[in-house]
Amino acid sequence: MFIGHFAAGFAGKAVAPKASLGTMFLAAQFLDLLWPTLLLLNLEHATVAPAPGKFTPLDFTHYPISHSLLLVLGWGLLFGLVYWLLRKDTRTALVLGLLVVSHWFLDLVVHVPDLPLWPGNSPMVGLGLWNSMPGTLLVEGLLFAGGLWLYLRAKAAAKTTTYALWALVAFLVLVYIANVFGPPPTDITAVAWAGQLQWILVLWAYWADRKLANTALTPGTI
Template sequence: MFLSHFALGFAAKPLAPRVSLGTLFLATQFVDLLWPTLLLLGLESVRIAPAGATIPLVFEHYPISHSLLAVIGWAVLLGALHFTARRSVRAAVVVAGLVVSHWLLDLIVHVPDLPLAPGAAPPVGLGLWQLPLAALALEGAVFAVGAALYLRSTQARDATGRLALWGLLALLVVIHLVNQFGPPPPSVDAVAWVGQAQWLLVAWAYAVDAHRVARGR
């Protein structure tokens, strides 16, 4: 999943109106932000699928970033760090919940390659990616709902708050469509470096939220 992860970041704003959208994006995408660095360090591995494959990547080994046990650990860590910084139990729970939500959404679309714990077998996955149109429809619907919830719960302070948000929404959709219909990645290193670029989306979300305010405040 791609759009659905960001959709949950948008959708969580009404639950934690004082938490920046950038932080919500960071939480929901944390394991995918961690994964490219682990690839570059050789601690996890993926390979490019043969030409014509429905799923372009074969996830061979990623227990540190994507096993359920590890994801729960990352969730506890990020929730604890957020509580230490902001002293809000509610916000910390939302942040931690978003981290875990990433694995749960991946469970729906991945073929059985998600480990439950490092070294645990067998891996799990419901395989919706094998039905591309169904996966595309699901992600589009979830993204539309998430974006609507964010728009409903916030309002722009200025033109930047409006234009930057719509630009972010459009960019996310374009990236998703390129991922779905574009050519397969040329190499694993390219996958890792493109994955690192997701940090720019987090930074953009911080900038957007700085120019918006919760409705009624």
């Protein structure tokens, strides 16, 4: 799942507007920002294995640090705690922690059974929506539209949007389409480095939300 996680970030901003959209994106995609670094460090593993009818060309063979449920709960707790220590905002800290954890449950819907419950000898789970290309596109598309709608509805009092926001939305959709219908990656190292580019999306969200905050007088600083 890709834009479904960003949908969660948009929705989180609607629930806890004091934090920036960039922080919401950071929480919602935290696991997939951690994962490529662990790949580069050879602490987690995946392989490129495209096949006809397969939604993703990747096989996720070993990623207990970033994607086991037990450690994901820990990452969510840590993320929320760090934010609370910085801002003393319990509501937003809770939302951010839940966004981190939401990533695993959204992945649970689409992944084939490759998500561990805990590091080590764990059962692997996944509901396998990725086995259906139309189903995956429909679910992710609806999630993205719903999350964006919640975000825009929360901003409705400003009666304004910015080119920065709509450019971000368009870019997310284009990246998603390219990932789905483009050629498979050459190797897993290329995947890991491409994954690091997601930081640009987080920074872009900080910028877009700040531009909107400046016009709407809406909190959106960290």
